[in-house]
Amino acid sequence: MTARRHLLGLEGLPRTELEQLLSRAHEYREGRVGGRHLSGRVVANVFYEPSTRTRSSFEVAAAGLGAHVLNWTVTGSSASKGETLVDTAKNIAALGVSVIIVRHQHSGAAALVARSVGCSVINAGDGQHEHPSQGLLDAYTLWRRWGGVLENKRVAIVGDILHSRVARSNLHALKALGVKLVFCGPPTLLPSHLSQLGVDVTTELDVALNGADAVMMLRIQKERASEALFPSAAEYHQRWGLTTARAAALKPEAVVLHPGPVNRGLELSPEVADGQRSLILEQVENGIAVRKAVLEAVS
Amino acid sequence: MTARRHLLGLEGLPRTELEQLLSRAHEYREGRVGGRHLSGRVVANVFYEPSTRTRSSFEVAAAGLGAHVLNWTVTGSSASKGETLVDTAKNIAALGVSVIIVRHQHSGAAALVARSVGCSVINAGDGQHEHPSQGLLDAYTLWRRWGGVLENKRVAIVGDILHSRVARSNLHALKALGVKLVFCGPPTLLPSHLSQLGVDVTTELDVALNGADAVMMLRIQKERASEALFPSAAEYHQRWGLTTARAAALKPEAVVLHPGPVNRGLELSPEVADGQRSLILEQVENGIAVRKAVLEAVS
């Protein structure tokens, strides 16, 4: 959290701040804190891209803290009259909003909004840059599972690393928390500078999964296939999908995460998505507590 | 209400449970109960089809009971990314939602959701199967009008019976409450097995209206004409529409209902829709009280 109290990304966030957010999220998750800290405040969801989980999760979290939630989407708004992001954000802020939660297709959009308005801004996903509340809820889900100890755990992050804002937020959070990371995906979907960041990188899924305590499967956007970035859905599943057989070969206590929505049969077999190892729905449950902690921290 | 506390349909609901719901709705309608029984709870409207009345009615009812209402529609959601109904429902439930109110174009969708999630589910219309809260509010509207006595009243249900989930819910509720039912419509729009259910069936509207204490006109979907299921709008109105002349020939105290939105001049003449016999807007008013009773019962 910067002095201006935004959450734009997890890059550079000190470990102590990360741990404070996870601890506070845990208090919300366990029902140890129930105050309506945002009573009488207005929180605005400003979403330029479709979303179920993130928008609804922030709405439930903010409403649970007593805020009124203003939902703004491109459809039916003045953006359809050609208004710019900055003008829209300034106008929403002028309504007396305390926090703007923004999702936008362009990297840097949330930072641009933060520079333009006087209220707090939370990045709910900007292009291929970051999705910090997702990174936090993923980290919290592992933190909770492992009794607060992430140091030296081994986490594989698998899929379209190149285009994934979730992967970038996970990288920054988990690295700061002492996790040993290995990134895996088709060579066309692995950023070339990754290995300079002190993480392992491989194109071989079995190498990545070997010894993993957790596997984070990323969503593949099917339109990437038409960009010739990977051969076909069937071949992708075979080479980089978490098949039932691969999941069976994981360490007994290893867990599987996915930010959703899952492409069943593409990056994950349905049996694994719904199986014992899967923490996918727990990620969603934990998201409410994490976002309450984030909203409280920026307010 | 089953043990798992859903409301998926009215078929098989015991008369005592129906009467309890109507009595409780009446207490809400008369302002005898005002508690905020759902304070701190979240209720989600999950609508895959357009709706004004039903979605808004559940929203006003739930908010009146103190719940936060999460509105989810296909537009702008992860369903546009190809997520299945079950995955969407599981994710919404994982947000900590107490009740999912679902409308979907496929019969059985609400039951599928109920089997998939841990929270309560209310069917707000599934394909051509049932629309139980509409059936209850129709029954309550008559119950209120007739001072709680439905036994041996004669109710005609007229129109596209074949495709109508409202007709099916009305059938189950009113039959259980002792009403004598007659169904009427074009032969192409009358299900063949209807007469086996112990109700009268006729294609002649004047026969159906003879002696009726109430007439429920169903909405005709205009696209059915192009399926050659009835000849033309004008001919439909002439043969199966409640014209001003036909309404004038009803018993003096007979009432007219319609689930809305009305096709004026098709199934109902405008004079009848807005006339003395019409309970159409009272149905909408009663819907709030009925849905409060339903939300309370499943929570």
Place this chain on the structure above:
Amino acid sequence: MTARRHLLGLEGLPRTELEQLLSRAHEYREGRVGGRHLSGRVVANVFYEPSTRTRSSFEVAAAGLGAHVLNWTVTGSSASKGETLVDTAKNIAALGVSVIIVRHQHSGAAALVARSVGCSVINAGDGQHEHPSQGLLDAYTLWRRWGGVLENKRVAIVGDILHSRVARSNLHALKALGVKLVFCGPPTLLPSHLSQLGVDVTTELDVALNGADAVMMLRIQKERASEALFPSAAEYHQRWGLTTARAAALKPEAVVLHPGPVNRGLELSPEVADGQRSLILEQVENGIAVRKAVLEAVS
């Protein structure tokens, strides 16, 4: 405000009522009144046209007064099934709504709704007729700036007067409050009867700006160019746009208003829109207080 407690337009509203609304808005703006006068009530936004500012402003105002806000839009509603405005409004009113706030593309739509329903109605913009809450917030923004004295101030209203409901509401409010008005725009966009209303009219922008204490720039709808109502965006900006040079030539203390969203570089240069004279975002801030006063007055 009429006896039936609607706000359909500012035409004919007595000066004393206008001044009461501005004074009450000022109490809300200064935080001198904080009651939740609409607690337990439902207020419905019924918008047939896209909107960010107006819809959100009414939502924040109503929620701040404790009301539940029901948002209704054409998309995903029964209007997509062909329901008429009057039937939709009657049904929304039957849900127990206290105030319907309606925006519609046809002049007279709000009055039609007011004649059809039993609840209060606020016009949030009807075709080319009026947009009274915008007229009030514009008047309040000047009133606040000028310490409550509008008498004999000179205000220029510039742009597409012919099609502007904002210009019409401004005309009625500001004239009643003693402002000296001058209207300016291309000859094709100036209604011929304007001069009969006791206001100055000119096609020369420099004439209009001479001695102005405030300039209200109206939004140009770009599609008017294709109707041959003005030559091109560049030429419009040159002849009727508030350029940086023209703004510099205004009286030192003169202010600039715009109802938004701004077409930067068309009716206003970006430097002027974001400059010292601009009250554009303050208009948005003031809108909340003004709409609270309006909601309270009609409830």
